[in-house]
Amino acid sequence: MNFIGTRKNNKHSDTIFSVLLSVLILALIGGCSEQNPAQEKPLNILFILTDDQAPDTVAAFGNNNINTPNLDSLANQGMRFSHVFNQGAWSGAVCLPSRQMINTGRHLYRTGLDARGMNDPKFVAKHTTFGETFKQSGYDTFQTGKWHLSMDVWRRSFTHGKAIHKNGMSRHEKGGHWDGNFTDYDGTKSGDAAFTDYKGGKHTSEVVADAAVDFLANRNDVSKPFMMYVGFLAPHDPLHAPDEYLAKYPRDKMQLPENFLKYHPFDQGDYYLRDEVLSGFPRSEKNIKAMLSKYYAMIEHTDAQIGRILAELEASGQADNTLIIYTSDHGLAMGQHGLLGKQNQYDHSVRAPFVVKGPNIPVGKTATGMFYLNSVFPTAAELAGLEIPESVDAPSIVPLINGEKDVAFDTVYGAYRHFQRMVRSQDYKLIYYPMIKRTQLFDMKADPLEIHDLSTKPEHADRIVSMMAQLEEWKVIVEDPLDLNAPQASYDAFLKLTWD
Incomplete structure (x- = not known):
């Protein structure tokens, strides 16, 4: 029988054919949906931000003297960028402007803070923040660890918070990394009653990782996508690390940087700032090696805590549908050019390690980048399919991820x-x-x-x-x-x- 010929002369057959064709199309669509469930779900976001981590302190970026297996795995499974920059600072606390730029997506002098760190009330009402963009789109937004901005901005940005560190650092005399100050948020309460302050009782990196793991393991409404902002306090000083990690980096085995100097050639400004007087003048090779030993130990210990978070993400079943962005707020000198801190314009201080991993992200690829940290916000928004707020200055790096170009800017x-x-x-x-x-x-x-x-x-x-x-x-x-x-x-x- 010629099916086509019969169909042309039979209205009943036409009807049957149309129904069968519709069923077939629906079945095919349904089959595709079942085979690619991640494509039907909103993209989760996991943003991991370390503090004062120099761009060359991840083994996957070429440092054979440090052990960072979890960050290496993340870099090898995702895409790394070699030249990513903090745009600068209006004060000695470089961490604060960096976080303000990350959370607003705006340029250094356009973030809504003046040089004294005072909030512009018009900014608070006018510009949408990183977390707020996802919160307004129905995401569970969660923050743990270092925040360093106002708690008013925090409230606008997040629905959940645990082990929040409000301040810039945990000073040695106030417990350091061993007993830092933290705050939990209870969204069922209002005003100051929503926040409970306490001492961490263990290393800050472990407290932060505990909070992130707990959020992933005990979410009340798993039907919602999540945006996690995980801000480690390490490896910012004081240089506190567990003994088992310190033992991996004997002081006498540490290698001095090739650009180590006993003095910077001239006073570049703020030469005697707090960061720079953590060791004496002239810089001692012995002291710099001791500091590098502790610094590397802190980084490996933090890497282990990042590993715990990534393992819980896998266990939650959400890993295949989560965009992970890892970076630091800026670098650190640690003896290079005769300096210790980040209040300078050398690459060891203005650059940061940067890795992106997730659905449709190239695997094992390295690109140059030439962009600023404030691109984190618009990149995450674009990849999640959200509209980038008009107030954002920074470009999304999606064109770089897609291989359309290698750099965002010709100059920085x-x-x-x-x-x-x-x-x-x-x-x-x-x-x-x-x-x-x-x-x-x-x-x-x-x-x-x-x-x-x-x-x-x-x-x-x-x-x-x-x-x-x-x-x-x-x-x-x-x-x-x-x-x-x-x-x-x-x-x-x-x-x-x-x-x-």
Whole structure:
């Protein structure tokens, strides 16, 4: 029988054929849905942020002297970016501006905080935060660990919170990492009664990991997607690590950085800030090795806690439908260039490790990046299918993830108070010190450790002029208030700024 011929002359057959075809299509669609359930679900977000972790302190990024198996696994299963930058700081507490940029997606001088860390009330009402974007989209939003911004912004951003560390660091005299201050949030209560303060009683990295694991294991409504913001306090000083981890990094076996110096060649501004006087002058090789021993031990211990969170994510059945972004707020000098802290524009301090893993993310791929940490927010939003708020300045790096391009910016900018300004391409970096009218120029391809200053070489004079012009362009973009010809006066005016 010719089925087609029969169908042409039989209305009843037409009806049967239409019904059968519809059933077949629905069956095929249903079958596809069952085979790809993750595609039907909203994407979960797990954001992991460490504190003061230099860009070269993950084994997968090329450091053979440190053991970071969980971060290595994350990098090998996802995509890593080699050149990701903190844009700078208006104060010595570089951690605070970095977190403000991450949580607003905005540039350094456009975050809603002035140089004293005062909130602009118009900002609070006007701009949507990272967590708030997901909260308003029906996500369970959870935060644990270091926050360092106002608790008003915290309330706007999160539905759940446990082991929140409100402050910038857990100082040695207040318990350090062994007994830090934490706060739990109870959303059923209002006002101050919603927050309960307590002492951690164990290492801060373990307290934070405990809270993250507990959230994943005991969610009340698993039908909702989640957005987790996990902020470790480590490896920020005080350099406290369990003995079993310290034993893995004997002081006498630690290698000094190739760019170690006993003194920085000149006072770059805030040379005697708290971070810089954690060890004496001249820098002692013995002391720097001792500090590196503790620093590496803290990082490996934190890596183990990250492993616990990732294991619980797997156990929850949500791993295949979760975007993981791991990074740090900035780097740290730890003896390089004769410095200890992050109040400088060298790569060891302005860059951070960065890994993205999740559905449709390339596996085992490395790209350059050339973007700032404030791209975390719009990237997570775009990958989750959410609208990026208009207030966000930073670009999403989805085009980089998709391989459409290798870098977000041709040049990046950096600032530290009124003491330092920086502009960097993939090839060269210029650092300018307005207070002392000094310039440094480094060939970043031939001299990635920034050892040889080329600024006095006549053949680079035109390059310096061109890069200073690029710096001025970036100052306009980020609304940098500094007048390079009058740095003290222009920045004093910024410090006195009041919001009207």
